[in-house]
Amino acid sequence: MEPSATPRPNVEAFFDPRTSTISYVVYDQPGGSAAIIDPVLDYEPKSARTTPVQAQRIAAFVREQSLQVEWILETHAHADHLSGAAWLQAELGGRIAIGQHITQVQDVFKKLYGLGDDFVADGSQFDALIDDQATFQIGTLTAQALPVPGHTPADLAYLIGDALFAGDTLFMPDVGSARCDFPGGDTGQMYDSVQRLYTLPDDTRFFVCHDYLPEGRCDVRWESSIGAQKAGNIHLNAATTREQFVALRSTRDATLEMPVLILPALQVNIRAGHLPEPEANGSRYLKIPLNALFNHLQ
Numbered sequence: 001m002e003p004s005a006t007p008r009p010n011v012e013a014f015f016d017p018r019t020s021t022i023s024y025v026v027y028d029q030p031g032g033s034a035a036i037i038d039p040v041l042d043y044e045p046k047s048a049r050t051t052p053v054q055a056q057r058i059a060a061f062v063r064e065q066s067l068q069v070e071w072i073l074e075t076h077a078h079a080d081h082l083s084g085a086a087w088l089q090a091e092l093g094g095r096i097a098i099g100q101h102i103t104q105v106q107d108v109f110k111k112l113y114g115l116g117d118d119f120v121a122d123g124s125q126f127d128a129l130i131d132d133q134a135t136f137q138i139g140t141l142t143a144q145a146l147p148v149p150g151h152t153p154a155d156l157a158y159l160i161g162d163a164l165f166a167g168d169t170l171f172m173p174d175v176g177s178a179r180c181d182f183p184g185g186d187t188g189q190m191y192d193s194v195q196r197l198y199t200l201p202d203d204t205r206f207f208v209c210h211d212y213l214p215e216g217r218c219d220v221r222w223e224s225s226i227g228a229q230k231a232g233n234i235h236l237n238a239a240t241t242r243e244q245f246v247a248l249r250s251t252r253d254a255t256l257e258m259p260v261l262i263l264p265a266l267q268v269n270i271r272a273g274h275l276p277e278p279e280a281n282g283s284r285y286l287k288i289p290l291n292a293l294f295n296h297l298q
């Protein structure tokens with residue numbers, strides 16, 4: 001008997017030009033089951049206005065294809081955008097899930113924001129916490145959670161058939177890798193995480209979380225492969241040593257400012273994309289801690 005071929009799920013990408021984020025819908029077949037990965041809720045920082053423009057694009061696609069959303073998966077608690085998970089769940093259903101180590105990130109940011117006893121850093125804001133290496137079903141598709149700490153301690157990549165949703169690990173080969181200087185980030189761990197991804201078959205499709213146009217390229221791209229990353233990622237390819245990567249990544253991180261939306265985003269994203277509860281006047285508020293979030297530039 002022929003060995004069964006690796007399933008090749010359908011993947012639809014949604015690029016958000018404001019944050020350079022790519023969200024995905026992965027599904028077994030039209031009319032079948034789907035997972036939404038890393039959805040964005042638009043947030044305009046000058047007026048503190050949220051709008052579901054990107055999330056509506058995803059919802060329209062899901063409805064056009066008559067998909068049943070089983071999961072809304074986060075690869076990590078993003079610092080560059082607010083999650084659209086809660087908005088999409090209210091529209092389409094599905095369980096919001098993230099990696100089990102999110103509790104470490106919640107713990108750090110609970111202290112930073114001075115959150116009270118009503119915020120418990122136990123992951124209970126999510127419908128499911130996914131254990132390292134756990135497998136779960138999306139209809140007929142089997143997904144596996146691969147721990148990829150480095151950018152944050154709680155990053156997961158999702159391997160679904162031949163498609164790897166890599167989160168903030170590597171970007172397109174001509175862009176490189178994700179920063180490792182957020183709380184709990186670690187350049188050495190990032191290297192080790194990518195080495196584990198590099199044991200996957202070369203033809204594994206590699207879907208990135210962001211695309212930042214490098215000089216000389218004008219088109220947004222989101223799909224690479226394990227083979228192409230090993231051959232040519234400018235930060236971390238098959239020939240890169242741990243020492244080389246740690247030196248390169250640390251030097252580069254020393255030049256980066258904090259993302260514009262990190263303070264608005266994290267307090268929503270550690271709540272699984274739920275906005276803070278309204279106060280007595282009916283308005284919702286974000287907290288901005290002063291002089292609390294430092295990096296080497298500030």
Ligand SMILES: [Fe+2]
Binds near residue numbers: 076077079080151
């Ligand atoms: Fe990120």
